[in-house]
Amino acid sequence: MKQVNPIFLLVGKFLLIFTVVAVGLYYAGFNKAYTYILGNSVKAVYDDKKYGKSGLTDVLLPGEDNNKTDELRIFLLDTEEIARIKQARAAGQQTGAFRPQLIQVNIWDHAGLFLVFFIALVIASATNWKRALITLGIGLLILHVFFVWKTGLRVYFEFYHQGIGGVEPGSFWKGITGFLHNFFKLLNANLFIVIILWLLLAFRIDDFQKFAQKLFPSE
Secondary structure, eight states: OOOOOHHHHHHHHHHHHHHHHHHHHHHTTHHHHHHHHHHHHHHHHHTTOEETTTEEEEEEOTTSTTOOSSSEEEEEEEHHHHHHHHHHHHTTOOOOOOOOEEEEEOHIIIIIHHHHHHHHHHHHHOSOHHHHHHHHHHHHHHHHHHHHHHHHHHHHHHHHHHTGGGOOOOHHHHHHHHHHHHHHHSHHHHHHHHHHHHHHHHOOHHHHHHHHHHHSOOO
8 A cells, every 4th residue: 555645644734733723722712812912912012102203102902992803903193193183172173083093903813823833833743742842832932022023013114104203214214114014914924934933943953854854755
Protein backbone atom coordinates (compact mmCIF):
# COMPACT_ATOMS: atom_id res chain seq x y z
CA MET A 1 0.00 0.00 0.00
CA LYS A 2 1.41 3.37 -1.01
CA GLN A 3 2.19 5.70 1.88
CA VAL A 4 0.64 9.16 2.08
CA ASN A 5 2.97 11.93 0.95
CA PRO A 6 4.35 13.67 4.10
CA ILE A 7 3.56 17.10 2.63
CA PHE A 8 -0.10 16.18 2.14
CA LEU A 9 -0.13 14.66 5.63
CA LEU A 10 1.26 17.87 7.17
CA VAL A 11 -1.18 20.07 5.25
CA GLY A 12 -4.07 17.80 6.20
CA LYS A 13 -3.10 17.86 9.88
CA PHE A 14 -2.74 21.64 9.79
CA LEU A 15 -6.14 22.18 8.14
CA LEU A 16 -7.86 19.81 10.57
CA ILE A 17 -6.23 21.40 13.63
CA PHE A 18 -6.90 24.93 12.34
CA THR A 19 -10.57 24.16 11.76
CA VAL A 20 -11.08 22.44 15.12
CA VAL A 21 -9.22 25.12 17.09
CA ALA A 22 -10.84 28.04 15.23
CA VAL A 23 -14.38 26.72 15.58
CA GLY A 24 -13.80 25.56 19.16
CA LEU A 25 -12.31 28.84 20.37
CA TYR A 26 -14.91 30.94 18.55
CA TYR A 27 -17.89 29.10 20.00
CA ALA A 28 -16.20 28.99 23.41
CA GLY A 29 -16.23 32.79 23.36
CA PHE A 30 -12.48 33.24 22.87
CA ASN A 31 -13.09 36.07 20.41
CA LYS A 32 -14.91 38.10 23.08
CA ALA A 33 -12.42 37.19 25.80
CA TYR A 34 -9.45 38.15 23.65
CA THR A 35 -11.19 41.40 22.66
CA TYR A 36 -10.90 42.41 26.31
CA ILE A 37 -7.35 41.07 26.68
CA LEU A 38 -5.98 42.83 23.60
CA GLY A 39 -8.29 45.80 24.15
CA ASN A 40 -6.96 46.37 27.67
CA SER A 41 -3.39 46.21 26.36
CA VAL A 42 -4.19 48.76 23.65
CA LYS A 43 -6.00 50.94 26.19
CA ALA A 44 -3.03 50.84 28.56
CA VAL A 45 -0.64 52.01 25.83
CA TYR A 46 -2.75 54.32 23.67
CA ASP A 47 -5.66 55.68 25.72
CA ASP A 48 -5.43 59.46 26.33
CA LYS A 49 -2.25 59.55 24.26
CA LYS A 50 -1.48 62.97 22.77
CA TYR A 51 -0.55 63.58 19.14
CA GLY A 52 0.60 66.81 17.62
CA LYS A 53 -0.76 70.07 19.06
CA SER A 54 -4.22 68.94 20.13
CA GLY A 55 -4.71 65.33 19.06
CA LEU A 56 -5.92 62.87 21.68
CA THR A 57 -7.07 59.24 21.66
CA ASP A 58 -10.02 57.72 23.53
CA VAL A 59 -9.98 53.90 23.59
CA LEU A 60 -13.25 52.18 24.46
CA LEU A 61 -13.79 48.50 25.22
CA PRO A 62 -17.11 46.77 24.45
CA GLY A 63 -19.82 47.76 26.92
CA GLU A 64 -18.28 51.12 27.81
CA ASP A 65 -20.04 54.40 27.02
CA ASN A 66 -20.34 55.07 23.28
CA ASN A 67 -19.42 51.46 22.53
CA LYS A 68 -22.32 49.04 22.48
CA THR A 69 -20.63 46.82 19.89
CA ASP A 70 -18.40 43.77 20.33
CA GLU A 71 -15.48 45.63 18.78
CA LEU A 72 -12.69 47.78 20.13
CA ARG A 73 -13.37 51.45 19.33
CA ILE A 74 -10.71 54.16 19.20
CA PHE A 75 -11.77 57.80 18.83
CA LEU A 76 -9.24 60.25 17.43
CA LEU A 77 -10.08 63.61 18.98
CA ASP A 78 -9.06 67.22 18.35
CA THR A 79 -9.28 68.87 21.78
CA GLU A 80 -9.12 72.39 20.34
CA GLU A 81 -12.05 71.66 18.05
CA ILE A 82 -14.02 70.22 20.97
CA ALA A 83 -13.28 73.33 23.05
CA ARG A 84 -14.47 75.62 20.22
CA ILE A 85 -17.73 73.68 19.88
CA LYS A 86 -18.35 73.83 23.64
CA GLN A 87 -17.71 77.58 23.71
CA ALA A 88 -20.03 78.14 20.75
CA ARG A 89 -22.82 76.12 22.35
CA ALA A 90 -22.34 77.93 25.67
CA ALA A 91 -22.81 81.20 23.79
CA GLY A 92 -26.06 79.90 22.33
CA GLN A 93 -24.69 79.35 18.84
CA GLN A 94 -25.86 76.42 16.75
CA THR A 95 -23.16 73.95 15.82
CA GLY A 96 -23.13 70.80 13.79
CA ALA A 97 -22.76 67.42 15.43
CA PHE A 98 -19.19 66.60 16.43
CA ARG A 99 -18.11 63.41 14.68
CA PRO A 100 -14.52 62.48 15.49
CA GLN A 101 -12.55 60.02 13.41
CA LEU A 102 -13.35 56.50 14.61
CA ILE A 103 -11.34 53.31 14.29
CA GLN A 104 -13.26 50.08 14.93
CA VAL A 105 -11.22 46.93 15.41
CA ASN A 106 -12.73 43.47 15.04
CA ILE A 107 -10.30 41.51 17.21
CA TRP A 108 -11.12 38.13 15.67
CA ASP A 109 -10.22 39.36 12.17
CA HIS A 110 -7.41 41.61 13.41
CA ALA A 111 -5.64 39.07 15.61
CA GLY A 112 -7.63 35.99 16.64
CA LEU A 113 -7.46 34.08 13.37
CA PHE A 114 -3.70 34.66 13.11
CA LEU A 115 -3.20 33.31 16.64
CA VAL A 116 -5.15 30.19 15.62
CA PHE A 117 -3.04 29.91 12.45
CA PHE A 118 0.14 29.97 14.57
CA ILE A 119 -1.23 27.41 17.04
CA ALA A 120 -2.19 25.05 14.22
CA LEU A 121 1.23 25.37 12.57
CA VAL A 122 3.07 24.55 15.81
CA ILE A 123 0.88 21.57 16.72
CA ALA A 124 0.86 20.12 13.20
CA SER A 125 4.66 20.20 12.94
CA ALA A 126 5.48 19.29 16.55
CA THR A 127 8.04 16.55 17.11
CA ASN A 128 9.04 17.60 20.63
CA TRP A 129 6.04 18.57 22.75
CA LYS A 130 8.05 20.34 25.43
CA ARG A 131 9.58 22.59 22.79
CA ALA A 132 6.19 22.99 21.11
CA LEU A 133 4.63 24.26 24.36
CA ILE A 134 7.51 26.69 24.88
CA THR A 135 7.12 27.83 21.26
CA LEU A 136 3.41 28.42 21.77
CA GLY A 137 3.99 30.44 24.93
CA ILE A 138 6.71 32.66 23.50
CA GLY A 139 5.10 32.95 20.06
CA LEU A 140 1.64 33.93 21.32
CA LEU A 141 3.18 36.57 23.59
CA ILE A 142 5.20 38.04 20.70
CA LEU A 143 2.13 38.04 18.45
CA HIS A 144 0.09 39.75 21.16
CA VAL A 145 2.66 42.54 21.40
CA PHE A 146 2.73 42.74 17.61
CA PHE A 147 -1.05 43.19 17.42
CA VAL A 148 -0.92 45.94 20.05
CA TRP A 149 1.78 47.67 18.01
CA LYS A 150 -0.15 47.16 14.76
CA THR A 151 -3.22 48.78 16.31
CA GLY A 152 -1.07 51.71 17.36
CA LEU A 153 0.32 51.93 13.84
CA ARG A 154 -3.23 52.38 12.54
CA VAL A 155 -3.74 55.21 15.05
CA TYR A 156 -0.49 56.89 13.99
CA PHE A 157 -1.46 56.49 10.34
CA GLU A 158 -4.81 58.20 10.76
CA PHE A 159 -3.38 61.08 12.80
CA TYR A 160 -0.47 61.69 10.45
CA HIS A 161 -2.29 61.26 7.16
CA GLN A 162 -5.41 63.23 8.10
CA GLY A 163 -3.70 65.93 10.13
CA ILE A 164 -6.06 65.43 13.08
CA GLY A 165 -5.28 67.62 16.08
CA GLY A 166 -2.86 69.81 14.18
CA VAL A 167 -0.49 66.93 13.46
CA GLU A 168 1.88 68.03 10.70
CA PRO A 169 3.85 65.00 9.54
CA GLY A 170 7.06 65.29 7.63
CA SER A 171 7.24 63.48 4.33
CA PHE A 172 9.56 60.82 5.80
CA TRP A 173 7.23 59.76 8.63
CA LYS A 174 4.20 60.08 6.40
CA GLY A 175 5.83 57.69 3.93
CA ILE A 176 6.95 55.23 6.61
CA THR A 177 3.59 55.05 8.37
CA GLY A 178 1.78 54.78 5.05
CA PHE A 179 4.00 51.94 3.83
CA LEU A 180 3.80 49.95 7.09
CA HIS A 181 0.06 50.49 7.45
CA ASN A 182 -0.66 49.29 3.91
CA PHE A 183 1.81 46.40 4.23
CA PHE A 184 0.28 45.01 7.43
CA LYS A 185 -3.22 45.66 6.16
CA LEU A 186 -2.64 42.89 3.65
CA LEU A 187 -3.75 39.45 4.81
CA ASN A 188 -0.67 37.80 3.30
CA ALA A 189 1.67 40.11 5.19
CA ASN A 190 0.18 39.05 8.54
CA LEU A 191 0.43 35.40 7.58
CA PHE A 192 4.04 35.98 6.52
CA ILE A 193 4.86 37.32 10.01
CA VAL A 194 3.22 34.28 11.62
CA ILE A 195 5.10 31.83 9.38
CA ILE A 196 8.45 33.53 10.01
CA LEU A 197 7.83 33.44 13.76
CA TRP A 198 6.90 29.76 13.54
CA LEU A 199 10.10 28.92 11.65
CA LEU A 200 12.29 30.88 14.06
CA LEU A 201 10.78 29.47 17.26
CA ALA A 202 9.64 25.95 16.40
CA PHE A 203 12.86 24.71 14.80
CA ARG A 204 16.52 24.55 15.58
CA ILE A 205 19.08 24.67 12.79
CA ASP A 206 19.47 20.89 12.60
CA ASP A 207 15.68 20.47 12.69
CA PHE A 208 15.32 21.97 9.23
CA GLN A 209 17.31 19.13 7.67
CA LYS A 210 15.28 16.52 9.58
CA PHE A 211 12.06 18.26 8.65
CA ALA A 212 13.09 18.40 4.99
CA GLN A 213 13.97 14.68 5.03
CA LYS A 214 10.57 13.94 6.55
CA LEU A 215 8.75 15.93 3.89
CA PHE A 216 10.94 14.76 0.99
CA PRO A 217 12.13 11.26 1.90
CA SER A 218 14.77 9.76 -0.32
CA GLU A 219 13.68 6.87 -2.49
